[in-house]
Amino acid sequence: MNGFFKLVSTFQTQAEPAYCGLTTLVVVLNALSVDPGRRxxxxxxxxxxxxLDCCEPLENVKKNGxxxxxxxxxxxxxxxxxQAFRANESSLDLFRSxxxxxxSSEDHHLVVSYDRQILKQTGTxxxxxxxxxxxxxxxxxxxxxxxxxxxxxxVPLSLLWEALNSVDEATGKSRGFMMITKRAKPTCFLFTLSCKDQRWRAMCKYLxxxxxxxxxxRGFTTVEEVVYTVFGSLPADVASFVKWIVEVKPAVNGPIEKVDRDETERLRYKSKVLQQxxxxxALALITKWMEQNSVNSPEDESLQTAILQACCQGAAAFRGSNCYSNVKCFKKDVKESNVTSNGARGxxxxxxxxxLVDGCEQVIDALVPKRPSSGNVGGGPVLQQDGIDQVTLEENAFHxxxxDLLAVLLLALPxxxxxxxxxxxxxxEISRIVSRKELPHELQLGVEHLFEQAFFVSRSCTEEALTEEALIETKN
Known part of the structure; x- marks a missing residue:
């Protein structure tokens, strides 16, 4: 019962009839004291x-689980x-262990996905x-x-195992169990993968x-040709799949005058990762490809636009709205100000x-690292490595x-x-360029995080494809 006391201290009732998966995760994550990365x-x-909406829109979960x-x-x-296990790929003895x-642990918690009917309960x-x-x-x-x-x-463990070892009709796959632990490495990442935009499936299948x-x-004579082949036919906007993590919070009592020590450390960390x-x-190759092929960044790829989108999404979450589309934003009101950080100004x-959310006006603050006052404006080359120009942080484009999204995606590919x-x-040569072992420590952690996410995303992508095929066969 060692784990019970941690779990019961954060135990709560699911807010919606179909939120059992989300609420279970909330209980476990809070019991593990995992930092959500925002207030x-x-x-x-x-x-x-x-x-918990990075893998599925909340309105979909509310409707379909x-x-x-x-x-x-x-x-x-x-x-x-x-660590996730399908019951049909596991065993009762492994489950029992x-x-x-x-x-018997305070920092390892088990989540089960099961069929209630086998336990003679209402529901599925x-x-x-x-x-x-x-x-x-x-x-x-x-x-x-x-x-x-x-x-x-x-519940008798053998009966619970039988409930786990059942097929979820929504996916055609077996249910199962997963052990969740707190990550030993820092979780202050700059990037994350997102499955909220439906285009992610095309991106996942392509990559x-x-x-x-x-x-x-194809035959290749240079690594540049390899990179150009990978990204030359990319099916969708990469920003719909790889997201920049921005910390936002409701404005209270006027403009913020300072940020606390933890917020400062996270901002410094993210700035360092981007510089790395x-x-x-990898980024030099991406830059060269974009220049040679006249690939332009989207017109709305400005810091203000990115912050506005983050604030809109945050406002919906703070307001308890399940639908991001209900949020109306006013770009003209985006304001920027320097603040004191850990005793230092700026x-x-x-x-x-x-x-505007559901008719109520809110002011949302987004925390962004201070852009450097010196550097190579415009992102021109500053040094060469293996004949490839390297670039540094741009003064007018910290974010x-x-x-950057293409480069980190290249590094995170299996x-x-x-x-x-x-x-x-x-x-x-390409293996050496994308080797995570050669990356600086902070960037390595971020890339490994994306790689681990990609593993779960790919499994989900495969499941959804199989489900759609089954539905088509049924209709035919």
């Missing part, structure tokens, strides 16, 4: 369901470490955390987040299936946006742009992507 209300940093793979993806996006491990698919294990009776304690239906209850085929079927990215050969910038390149020397 909830007032000074408090605390997860609630409205924050959420799948097993999307829950594991959400946990990963939120900064936790996840995880139940016992998590029940459900998520909840496991709060304890009785070895002698071989029973697990389910902390049911649908507390309006059932209190916490003990994971079509790119390896293209690389196998812009000194990689290390951070606060950009405020005035937004990530299209080339190593297997390059295995089919026929020329061994080209294969070796």
């Amino acid at each position: 909830w209300k007032g000074p408090w940093r605390w997860f609630d369901e409205s924050m 959420i799948t097993f793979s999307k829950v594991s993806c959400l946990a990963q996006c939120a900064g936790a470490s996840v 995880f139940v016992e491990t998590c029940a 698919g459900h998520f909840s955390p496991v709060g304890g294990y009785h070895r002698h009776k071989d029973m697990a304690l389910i902390l049911d987040v649908a507390r309006f239906k059932y209190p916490p209850h003990w 994971l299936e079509e790119v390896p085929y293209l690389l196998k079927s 990215l812009r000194q990689t050969r 290390e951070a910038v606060v950009m405020s946006s005035r937004v 990530p742009t299209t080339r 190593p297997s992507t390059w295995e089919q390149i026929p020329d061994l020397s080209i294969h070796a």
Whole structure:
């Protein structure tokens, strides 16, 4: 019962009938003291369901619930470490070992996805955390987040396993269980993957299936040709798939005059990661490709536009709105001001946006690292490495742009992507360029985070494709 006391201190009832997956994650993430990377209300940093929307729009979850793979993806996006197992790819003995491990630990928690009908309960698919294990009776304690239906209850482990080892009709895949732990590495990342925009599926399929085929079927003489092949046929706006993480909060008592120490450290961290990215050969290759092919960044790729979008999304979450489209934003009211940061003046910038949510006006502040006062304006080359021009942080474009998103995506692609390149020397060179081992520590952590997210996203993409095929066959 060691894990019970942590879980019960954060235990809550799901806010919507279909929010069992989100609420289960909220309970577990708060029990693990995972930092959400932003404030909830007032000074408090605390997860609630409205924050868990990186893998599926909340309005979709409210209507249809959420799948097993999307829950594991959400946990990963939120900064936790996840080990997920489908029941048909596991065993009762392995499940029992995880139940016992998590029940006897304060920093390992188990989430189960099961069919209620097998437990003779009302409803179908459900998520909840496991709060304890009785070895002698071989029973697990389910902390049911649908507390309006059932209190916490003990279930024979063999029966719970049977409920896990059932098929989710929405995906045609087996249910299962996942162990969630707090990530030992920092979670202050600059980028994250997003599945909210429906274009992510085309992007996922292209990168994971079509790119390896293209690389196998073509002969290359330079690494530039490899990069141009990968991004020359990209199916959609990369900004719909790779997102820049911006910290926002409601404005209280007028303009912010200072940011606290933790906020300062996060801003410095993100600024450092972006500078590291812009000194990689991967970004230099992307920049060269964009220049040679006259690939222009979107016209709305300005700092003010990016901040306005972040503030609009934040306003909807703070307001409790499940629909981002209900938020009306006023670009004319975006204001910028320097603030004191940890005793020093001007290390951070606060950009405020005035937004309208459900008829109520809000002012949302976004925290942005102070743009450097010196540097190579315009992003021109400052040094060469292996014959490729390197670039530094632009004075008038601190925030990530299209080339940054493409570069970090290139670094985060699975190593297997390059295995089919026929020329061994080209294969070796591109592998060295995208090797995560050669990256600075902070950037390495960020790229590994994206890589881990991509694993869960790819599984979800495959599931949805199979589900759609099954539906088409059924209709035919």
